[in-house]
Amino acid sequence: MAAVVGLPLATPSATADSPVREIHGHGKQACPERSLCLYQDRDFNGRHDAPVWVLNGHDVDQLSKYDANDRASSVYYRAPFAWYAYLCEHASCGEGDFKLIHGAASYETLDGLNGDHGTMVNSSEKRVWLTDSISAVRFGSTNR
Numbered sequence: 001m002a003a004v005v006g007l008p009l010a011t012p013s014a015t016a017d018s019p020v021r022e023i024h025g026h027g028k029q030a031c032p033e034r035s036l037c038l039y040q041d042r043d044f045n046g047r048h049d050a051p052v053w054v055l056n057g058h059d060v061d062q063l064s065k066y067d068a069n070d071r072a073s074s075v076y077y078r079a080p081f082a083w084y085a086y087l088c089e090h091a092s093c094g095e096g097d098f099k100l101i102h103g104a105a106s107y108e109t110l111d112g113l114n115g116d117h118g119t120m121v122n123s124s125e126k127r128v129w130l131t132d133s134i135s136a137v138r139f140g141s142t143n144r
């Protein structure tokens with residue numbers, strides 16, 4: 001299987017050109033295919049509808065632009081396993097904690113995950129607590 005390196009993971013269309021759109025819902029089934037979904041609350045918003053920020057595969061250096069900074073508490077990446085993304089503590093994925101996730105992965109909490117600290121080219125493994133902390137998401141290769 002070919003690796004996806006440095007390319008958008010979804011083809012933008014005229015009606016879906018924003019890298020982030022906010023929907024309301026709960027459960028993993030609320031996440032559209034080929035999307036990375038950031039849920040406001042734990043356990044994919046539990047049993048109640050709440051904000052879900054849907055990312056379409058384009059890097060987002062500042063979730064604050066979409067009123068989504070430091071707000072996500074669970075994540076589902078509804079995509080093939082070969083796709084991957086970095087959840088970052090700080091804007092532009094600068095120095096700080098981050099977590100590499102693969103397509104099909106889901107995390108009902110973002111607390112105490114095995115992640116990394118540093119920059120994406122120079123980091124060391126550590127446990128990360130990313131609940132209400134994610135500020136940026138990068139997709140694809142680190143070689144960009």
Ligand SMILES: [Ca+2]
Nearest residue numbers: 089133134135
């Ligand atoms: Ca943050």
